[in-house]
Amino acid sequence: MNITQHTPSKKLLAVFAHPDDESFICGGTLAKYASEQVDITLVSATRGEMGRRMGNPPYLNRETMADAREMELRNACDSLGIRQLQFLDIRDKTVEFVDENSLTARITAIIQEIDPDVVLTFHEKLGGHPDHCAIGKATTAAFQKLDRRGALYFITFGDAMERPERYGYSRKDVVKIDVHAHLDAKLAAFRDHRCQTEIDEWVWLPDQEAKARFGKYEYFLKADRASSTLNHDDLFISTLG
Template identity: 75%
Template sequence: MTIQGNANTPRKLLAVFAHPDDETFICGGTFAKYAAEGVEMTLVSATRGEMGRRMGNPPYLNRETMAAAREQELREACACLGIGNLIFFDIRDKTVEFEDERSLEGRIEALIRDIAPDVVLTFHERYGGHPDHCAIGKATTAAFWRSARKGALYFITFGDAMERPERYGYKRKDVVKIDVQAYQSAKLAAFRAHRCQTEIDEWVWLADNEALSRFGRHEYFLKGDVQAAQRANTDLF
């Protein structure tokens, strides 16, 4: 089943992530693709990433200046990717797991009810790879079900790990594989916008054609409800 919008009801996507750069490093091509298709996108960043270990190369940030710098970098990355609405939850970096669960779920549920997204993206609560990722994923998943929305929930995944979903207890029919080849330039621009996090990665700053060659052609998403009616495995909508 594919959700079809019309001129009066644009498709909507809500992404609820933990840190600035999650949106770019993990699924920037997908955001750029849907922006080009006219999807209205809202991104929540639970934190401003002020506890990140990368402070520029050579370092020029500190704990006091990191939050403002990463907020500005995220705003620039959103512009590159076509994300029109950015919301910060103002949770301290590396403390999302210690937030009151019901309160955090309630904030996200309120957003879902207000925005009425066709698609919600977040982290998998077990495979998020970072405590903040897992915590925001768990809260968003609970909020999605509490909201009784009829849209679709997907978990973002890393690299091409979901080429073999069986290792994680899933089947191939549970994976959506998005071709983002045509949107890699926007993704690279967003990588470069996250300057303090990428300056140490020499490949990001090579000539465009060389840097672009480092990106995979596809980005992968896990269906949040594997019992739901079958959707196209090449599109989130």
């Protein structure tokens, strides 16, 4: 009898703070790996109900914002190929005030359940927003607590890490992902987050003009700076086996 050998699916877990973090910051990378059949789970700490943008012209309020942004995030997940979405149901702009040990324990349980090969989150100091930094700090603590296989990376903004020395890092600490073939999906996800992007005229230009605003690369910092085994253009190299 012939027994078919199945290669285990690679798994990626992204733990972010708000709806749209996944699309605006690293949507090209998520779309790339989804197209390669990586099983992606996204965890959003909040539903973004305190976002300042409420549509253009405004059509949302504090009572309707959370439901609208959840729906937009689900649409963006479809556009990017993200298969699983979880919410931690923390109120927007309060992640930094949640008990750190409790939040770390929740994320630890998620990591144990999913058993990802790669975990993405925010850098606890370079995240740029208190919610970002807090969820990044808790996710980093959870990952390190488990002392497990796989790799942890911090997402970064735009092309800032083309010159990582400005932030105390070197090029060997940076993974640079080519996303040029996945800008259609990234643009679709931007447009899915409609209430947040309607005010940005460039998002709604003809596709080619809008995509020209995107960089061809997205950048990630290695959490384990001492590691010399990880590749500089693939988050998964040397994390399996």
